[in-house]
Amino acid sequence: MSRFRALLQASLNATKKALTWNVEDLMPPSEKYIFNFNSKEELKRWHLYSDSEYGGLSSAALEITDGENGLNGIFSGNLSLDVTEGSRWNIRRSGFCGMRSKKFDGFIDLDAYDTIALKLKGDGRCYISTIYTENWVNSPGQEEDNSWQAFVYVPKGSWYVAKIPLARYLPTWRGNVIGMKLEMNPSRIVGMSLSVNAEGGVPGARSGPGNFRVEIDWIRALRTL
Numbered sequence: 001m002s003r004f005r006a007l008l009q010a011s012l013n014a015t016k017k018a019l020t021w022n023v024e025d026l027m028p029p030s031e032k033y034i035f036n037f038n039s040k041e042e043l044k045r046w047h048l049y050s051d052s053e054y055g056g057l058s059s060a061a062l063e064i065t066d067g068e069n070g071l072n073g074i075f076s077g078n079l080s081l082d083v084t085e086g087s088r089w090n091i092r093r094s095g096f097c098g099m100r101s102k103k104f105d106g107f108i109d110l111d112a113y114d115t116i117a118l119k120l121k122g123d124g125r126c127y128i129s130t131i132y133t134e135n136w137v138n139s140p141g142q143e144e145d146n147s148w149q150a151f152v153y154v155p156k157g158s159w160y161v162a163k164i165p166l167a168r169y170l171p172t173w174r175g176n177v178i179g180m181k182l183e184m185n186p187s188r189i190v191g192m193s194l195s196v197n198a199e200g201g202v203p204g205a206r207s208g209p210g211n212f213r214v215e216i217d218w219i220r221a222l223r224t225l
Contacts, residue, residue, distance in 0.1 A: 028112040028223065034192065035101070035219040037073030040064045049098050055087025056080065056094030058198075067215065069159075075099050076213040079198040095198030095209060100130075101191045107134065110166075110221045111187040118162045118194075119217035122154025126201030127194055127214060129162075131169055134188040145191065147172050148184050152194075153202050154214055163222065192219065 035042065043064060050058045060077035081095045116129065129152045132145040148169035152162045166186055171178040194216070198209045 030223050031117075032110070032113060032221045033218060034108065034116075034221060035216075037064060037216050037218060038071045040071075042073065044102075046099050046101055049100060050077070051080075051083075051091065051094035051096050054091045054094075055084045056091065056096075057082045057084065058095060058097050060097035060099070062099050069217070073216040074213065075194060075216060076211070078211050079196065079209050081198055081209050093199075096195060097212070098128075098130075098193050098195030100193035100195075103191050104189070107187070108189040109187045110189055113186070113221035113223045114166055114225050115222040116164045116166065116169075117220045117222050118152060118164075119159060119219075120152070120154045120162060121159045121215040121217075122156060123211075123213050124156035124206040125154065125196055125212055125214070126205035126207070127152045127154055127196050129164060129169075130172075130193040130195065131166075131184070131189055132191040132193070133185055134190060146184075149177075151202050153205050156206075159215075159217070163224075 035045070043062060046062055048060045048062055050056065050060050052058055057080040058078060059080075060075065062073060062075050064071055064073055077097050079095045079097065081093075083091060083094050116131070118129065120127075129150050131148045133148065134145065149172045150164045150169045152164065154160060154162065166184060169184060171180070171182045171184070194214075196212050196214075199207060201207055
C-alpha cells in the first residue's frame with residue numbers, strides 16, 4: 001500500500017471511529033431518574049390534595065422515613081366516602097387522595113423514553129399514575145395542564161417495580177377519560193402525581209373506604225424499545 005493510500009485509510013478509520021463515538025455519546029441513557037425519595041428534601045417537590053378541599057373527609061400524608069433499604073417515601077392516609085354536612089361544595093363523590101409534584105422548572109423531555117417505572121411497596125390497592133403535559137388538548141383559555149392517567153396495581157407486602165408504557169396513559173379531564181384519539185407529547189412534561197380512589201381500579205385490587213399506604217423508592221423513565 002502506498003504512503004498516500006495508507007494515510008487516506010488511517011484518516012477514514014479515524015473519522016469512522018469519531019462518528020461512531022459521537023453517535024453513542026448522543027444516545028440517551030437507558031433510564032432516567034425523575035424522582036428519588038432518598039432525602040427529606042424530596043418533600044419540597046410535592047404537595048398533597050384530597051376531597052377534603054371540596055367538603056370530603058379523606059386525609060393524606062407524605063413523609064420520608066428510614067426503612068429496610070434506606071430512606072424512602074410513604075404516601076398514606078384514610079379514604080372516606082362521607083362529606084361535611086352543610087358544605088358549600090356540591091360534590092358528587094368523595095374518597096380520593098393524591099400527591100402531586102410541583103411544576104418542574106420548565107419541562108422534562110422524555111421523548112427518548114417509552115415507559116414509566118415506579119418502585120413501590122403497597123397495600124393491595126390500585127393507584128393512579130398521572131402525567132401532566134403542557135396544555136394543548138384543552139382550549140387555550142383553560143389554565144389546567146393536560147393529564148394522562150394509568151392504573152398501577154401495587155401488591156401487598158413486598159417491593160414491586162411497576163412498568164407502565166407511555167402508550168397506556170389515557171387522556172383525561174377531571175378524572176374522566178376523554179373519548180377522542182389523542183397522543184401525548186412526552187417532550188413537554190410539566191409534572192406527575194400518584195393518587196388513590198376508594199372506588200374503582202382493576203379487578204382483584206383492594207377497594208373501599210379505609211386506610212391506604214404505599215412506600216415509594218423512586219420513579220424513573222425507561223427506554224426499552
